[in-house]
Amino acid sequence: MSGCGCPGSKTMTFEKAEQTETGGAKTSSPSQLRQWPVQLHLVSPVAPYFQGADVLLAADCTAFALGDFHSEWLAGKSLAIACPKLDANQDVYEGKLKSLFEDARINTLTVLIMQVPCCRGLLGMAARALKESGRKVPVRAVVVGLQGDIIQDEWLEG
Amino acid sequence: MNEYLRTPIREIISRFPQVGSLLEAHGIGCVPCSLGTCPLGDIVDIHGLAPEVELALMTAIGAIVAPGEAVVLSARPAASSPKKGFSPPMKTLVDEHRLILRLIALVPAVTASLDVHAEDDRQLVVAIVAFIRNYADRFHHAKEEDLLFARFDRESDILQVMYEDHANGRACVKAAVDALERRDPAGVTDNLIAYTEILKQHIRKEDEILYPWMDRKLSTRQVGELFSAFRKIDSAFSEEAGRYEAFVRSLEDKFASNDAEVA
Numbered sequence: 001m002s003g004c005g006c007p008g009s010k011t012m013t014f015e016k017a018e019q020t021e022t023g024g025a026k027t028s029s030p031s032q033l034r035q036w037p038v039q040l041h042l043v044s045p046v047a048p049y050f051q052g053a054d055v056l057l058a059a060d061c062t063a064f065a066l067g068d069f070h071s072e073w074l075a076g077k078s079l080a081i082a083c084p085k086l087d088a089n090q091d092v093y094e095g096k097l098k099s100l101f102e103d104a105r106i107n108t109l110t111v112l113i114m115q116v117p118c119c120r121g122l123l124g125m126a127a128r129a130l131k132e133s134g135r136k137v138p139v140r141a142v143v144v145g146l147q148g149d150i151i152q153d154e155w156l157e158g
Numbered sequence: 159m160n161e162y163l164r165t166p167i168r169e170i171i172s173r174f175p176q177v178g179s180l181l182e183a184h185g186i187g188c189v190p191c192s193l194g195t196c197p198l199g200d201i202v203d204i205h206g207l208a209p210e211v212e213l214a215l216m217t218a219i220g221a222i223v224a225p226g227e228a229v230v231l232s233a234r235p236a237a238s239s240p241k242k243g244f245s246p247p248m249k250t251l252v253d254e255h256r257l258i259l260r261l262i263a264l265v266p267a268v269t270a271s272l273d274v275h276a277e278d279d280r281q282l283v284v285a286i287v288a289f290i291r292n293y294a295d296r297f298h299h300a301k302e303e304d305l306l307f308a309r310f311d312r313e314s315d316i317l318q319v320m321y322e323d324h325a326n327g328r329a330c331v332k333a334a335v336d337a338l339e340r341r342d343p344a345g346v347t348d349n350l351i352a353y354t355e356i357l358k359q360h361i362r363k364e365d366e367i368l369y370p371w372m373d374r375k376l377s378t379r380q381v382g383e384l385f386s387a388f389r390k391i392d393s394a395f396s397e398e399a400g401r402y403e404a405f406v407r408s409l410e411d412k413f414a415s416n417d418a419e420v421a
Contacts, residue, residue, distance in 0.1 A: 054378050076379065107382030138246040138385045140378065155245045155381075 008085060008116035014147050032070040033079065040082040041092065045099035052105055053078040057097070057126060058112040059119050065148045066112075073112060073142075084113075084121030097129035101137050110140045115151050119143075127156060159224040166315075167201055168194025174222050184215055190359075196315040204316060204371045245376065247384035248369050250392070251306070254298045255361045261289055261406050262354040267413040269347040274338060283338050283346060285405065290331050290353070293402045297395050299324050305387050306372065309380055316368065323360040327353055 035049040040057075043050070056077040063069045063081070080100075082093060100106050111126045113119040123141050130139055143152035162170060167188045171178040177198075178189040186205055188194065198219070202212060220227060244252055268286065273279045303324070307317055330353035337345025376384070392399070 054382060076377075107386070108378050110378060136385075136389065138381050140381075154243050155249075 006118070008114075008118040012146065029070060032074040032076075035078055038079045038081050040080045040096060041087070041089070043080050043096070045096055045104045047104075049078045050100060050104035050106060052107055054108045054110070055080065055100060055104075055106045056110050056112060057082070057122065059083060059114055059122050061114050061119075062112045062144050065114060065144050065146065067148050073110070077110065078106075082122060084125065085118040090121075090125070094125050094129050094132075097126055098133050101130060101133040102135050105135065106137060108138045108140065110142060112142050112144060115143050115145050130156070159220045159227045162219075162223050163199030164197045166195045167191070167198055170198055170223065176222050177219055180215065180218055180222075184211070191319070196319060200315060204367060244369060245373050245381045245385075247306075247381060247388050248373050250385075250388050251298070251301065252365055252369065254293075255365060257403060257406060258294045258298065258357065259361060260410065261286070261294075262357055264406075264409050264413050265350050265354045268409070269350055272343055272346060274341045274343045274346060280338060283334070283350075286350070287331055287335055289402055289405060290327075292398065294357070295324075295328065297391070297399065301388055301391060305384060309376065309384075310372065316371075320360070320364070320368065323356055323363075327356045327360070330356065 035043075035047070037043055054077045056074055056079050058069075058073070058079065058081050060081055060083045062073075066073060080096075082090075084090065087093075097109075100109065109126060109130075111123050113122050126139055126141075130137065139156040141152070141154055141156055142150060145151045167181075168191070171189060171194070181188055181201070184205070184207065186201060188196070188201060202216065207215065243249070265286070268282060271279075272283070303321070307320070310317060312321075330349045334346050334349035334353070337343075337349060
């Protein structure tokens with residue numbers, strides 16, 4: 001097969017300096033998660049932790065790609081995660097996002113996606129929900145590279 | 159070298175004029191600043207230069223002001239990500255600048271044909287002053303001073319320069335109104351033109367330097383709070399804002415067609 005398959009599924013290895021496993025006994029970086037559940041199908045927009053919150057809508061893979069996911073991106077925010085490629089029944093997602101804007105009256109939405117094309121769907125969903133919403137909220141779109149670098153970071157038109 | 163980082167830029171440029179040229183070569187236009195009270199270190203910081211560019215610039219400045227001394231830049235947290243464009247609340251302010259600039263671009267044409275003894279001309283100046291006081295000052299500058307600047311150190315030199323510009327602008331407008339009452343055409347013209355010069359420079363400083371710096375410093379939480387506070391003001395002022403936009407359009411139509419007739 002030639003190398004023009006789906007970039008979202010293409011096999012790659014990134015060379016890194018050797019790291020020693022610590023055994024998981026010590027937590028040096030505290031979790032910044034302050035709610036449960038987190039999956040977009042499972043969360044309710046009327047949950048108290050969404051009211052007036054700064055919300056992070058993260059594509060599943062971003063938490064693994066970013067070395068500082070908790071400290072830089074999740075800290076101070078409420079979370080919903082989703083995969084625009086593999087999740088089923090995604091028609092529910094747009095309504096939930098619209099409800100976050102209108103009912104939870106969230107302060108901001110940060111959409112964190114991977115650079116692979118399939119991930120754009122999550123940003124598209126958020127943009128459509130914002131357009132449909134009667135309430136405008138700043139939406140920040142952040143694209144994460146496969147090795148955890150930030151490729152794009154911009155605010156959408158409110 | 160460290161003492162120069164806290165020295166007002168005007169003092170440095172007057173002692174070492176080459177520093178002004180170096181700053182200008184890096185797009186830092188402090189030489190014509192009317193106040194020049196900002197310290198050198200803050201000025202370089204606020205422009206967000208790439209670390210290697212900043213080091214090269216400070217090394218070159220150091221060679222002029224303190225030859226032989228090593229330049230050590232204070233460690234700053236690296237920008238977490240390459241942010242592009244203005245955040246939504248900041249973009250609102252930049253869009254408001256566009257309307258203010260459209261109005262002040264018309265002032266030379268208005269004052270060129272001004273007859274302070276003609277009632278229509280006096281009413282036109284009154285209407286321009288109303289735009290400046292209500293739209294530019296009460297609506298736009300109030301958002302800046304009460305909401306945006308309030309999230310930063312109001313005593314900082316950079317913000318003091320901005321407050322000073324606002325105050326100087328208000329003084330020019332008051333002097334123009336006083337001159338109109340005295341039927342003094344030169345007083346009206348000179349003060350309105352002085353106002354436009356202050357505002358043009360002021361808006362350039364905000365759009366190109368202050369706002370991008372503030373956007374880098376604002377947290378996501380603060381961006382959302384400002385956006386929501388601005389929208390409340392926008393919605394209360396929306397009818398008036400629409401009238402002022404129509405006023406600028408009508409002036410553009412009138413004075414653009416006058417220009418066309420002259421041509």
